[in-house]
Amino acid sequence: MAKIICLAQSKGGTSKTSSVINIAACLVQQGYKVLAVDLDMQANLTTGLGIDPANLEQTMHALLTNPKVKAEHIVVKTQEKIDLLPADVDLSTVEFSIKEIAGREKILARKLRPFVGDYDFCLIDTPPSFAITTLNALSASDLLLSPIQPEPFCLRGMKNLIQTFELIRDVANPYLEMLGVFITLYQNNLLAHRELAETIRQDWGDKAFETVIRRRSGIEMAEATAIGRSIVNYKPSSDLAHDYSALTKEIVNRVQA
Numbered sequence: 608m609a610k611i612i613c614l615a616q617s618k619g620g621t622s623k624t625s626s627v628i629n630i631a632a633c634l635v636q637q638g639y640k641v642l643a644v645d646l647d648m649q650a651n652l653t654t655g656l657g658i659d660p661a662n663l664e665q666t667m668h669a670l671l672t673n674p675k676v677k678a679e680h681i682v683v684k685t686q687e688k689i690d691l692l693p694a695d696v697d698l699s700t701v702e703f704s705i706k707e708i709a710g711r712e713k714i715l716a717r718k719l720r721p722f723v724g725d726y727d728f729c730l731i732d733t734p735p736s737f738a739i740t741t742l743n744a745l746s747a748s749d750l751l752l753s754p755i756q757p758e759p760f761c762l763r764g765m766k767n768l769i770q771t772f773e774l775i776r777d778v779a780n781p782y783l784e785m786l787g788v789f790i791t792l793y794q795n796n797l798l799a800h801r802e803l804a805e806t807i808r809q810d811w812g813d814k815a816f817e818t819v820i821r822r823r824s825g826i827e828m829a830e831a832t833a834i835g836r837s838i839v840n841y842k843p844s845s846d847l848a849h850d851y852s853a854l855t856k857e858i859v860n861r862v863q864a
C-alpha cells in the first residue's frame with residue numbers, strides 16, 4: 608500500500624510544486640512506483656510534468672464532483688515516469704459544486720484509497736490556501752510534509768497549517784501524521800536565512816530534515832518546467848538535483864523507519 612504524502616504550506620511560492628516534481632522524480636530513480644496528485648487549480652504540477660490540461664477530457668474536478676468518475680479514468684502517464692492525477696482551472700469551482708455534500712472533505716480519500724495499492728508513494732500537491740481541496744488532501748494522506756522558506760511570513764503560515772492539521776486529525780483523519788518540514792529557497796549568504804533556519808531547527812527538532820534545498824538559478828527551474836521535466840533529470844549534476852536526491856533519501860528512511 609502506498610504511503611500518501613501531502614505537501615502543504617499556506618504561504619504561496621514556497622516550492623511545493625517544484626518539490627513534488629523533484630521528490631517524485633528521485634523516488635522513480637530509486638525504483639519506486641509513484642503517483643502524483645494535482646489539487647491546485649493553477650495546475651502547475653500538471654503542466655510541470657509536461658501535460659497540457661486542454662488536451663484532457665476529465666481531470667481532478669470530475670473526480671471530486673462526479674460519483675461515477677474513478678481515479679483510473681483520469682490518471683495519465685508522464686515522461687518523468689510519474690503517474691499523475693491531473694488538474695485544470697475547473698478545480699476553482701469545486702468548492703461550490705460540492706458544498707451540499709456531506710463528508711465533502713473525504714471525497715478524495717474515498718477515491719484514492721482503492722487506487723493507490725499499486726504504488727509505493729503518492730505525493731499530493733496543494734494550493735497555497737486552506738480550500739476544500741487542501742482539506743481533501745489532508746484527509747486522504749498518511750503524512751504531511753511542509754517546505755518552509757526562511758522568512759517570517761512563512762513561519763506564520765506554518766502556524767496556520769498546524770492548526771488545520773490538528774483540525775483534520777480531530778474531525779476527518781485521525782491517522783494523519785507529521786512527516787516533517789524542510790527548509791527551502793535557502794540562501795546561505797543571508798544572515799536572516801541562517802538565523803531563521805536555526806529557529807526552524809529549534810522549533811521542529813528532529814521533525815526538521817537535515818537537507819536544505821538551496822535557492823539556485825530560477826532559470827534552470829523554469830527551463831525544466833517549460834519542457835515538463837524535473838530538475839533532477841534535466842540537470843542531474845546541479846546543486847538542486849543533489850539537494851532533492853539527499854532529501855528524498857531522508858524521506859524514504861523516515862517513512863520506512
Ligand SMILES: Nc1ncnc2c1ncn2[C@@H]1O[C@H](COP(=O)(O)OP(=O)(O)OP(=O)(O)O)[C@@H](O)[C@H]1O
Pocket residue numbers: 618619620621622623624625626647649651733734735791792820821822823824825828829832847
Ligand atoms: N530551489 C529553488 N531555487 C530557485 N527557484 C526555485 C526553487 N524552487 C522553486 N523555485 C521557483 O520558485 C517559484 C515558485 O515555486 P513553486 O511553484 O514550486 O512554488 P509553490 O509553493 O508550488 O507555489 P504556489 O503556492 O503558487 O503553488 C517557481 O518559479 C519555481 O521555479
Ligand SMILES: [Mg+2]
Pocket residue numbers: 623624625647651732733734
Ligand atoms: Mg504550487
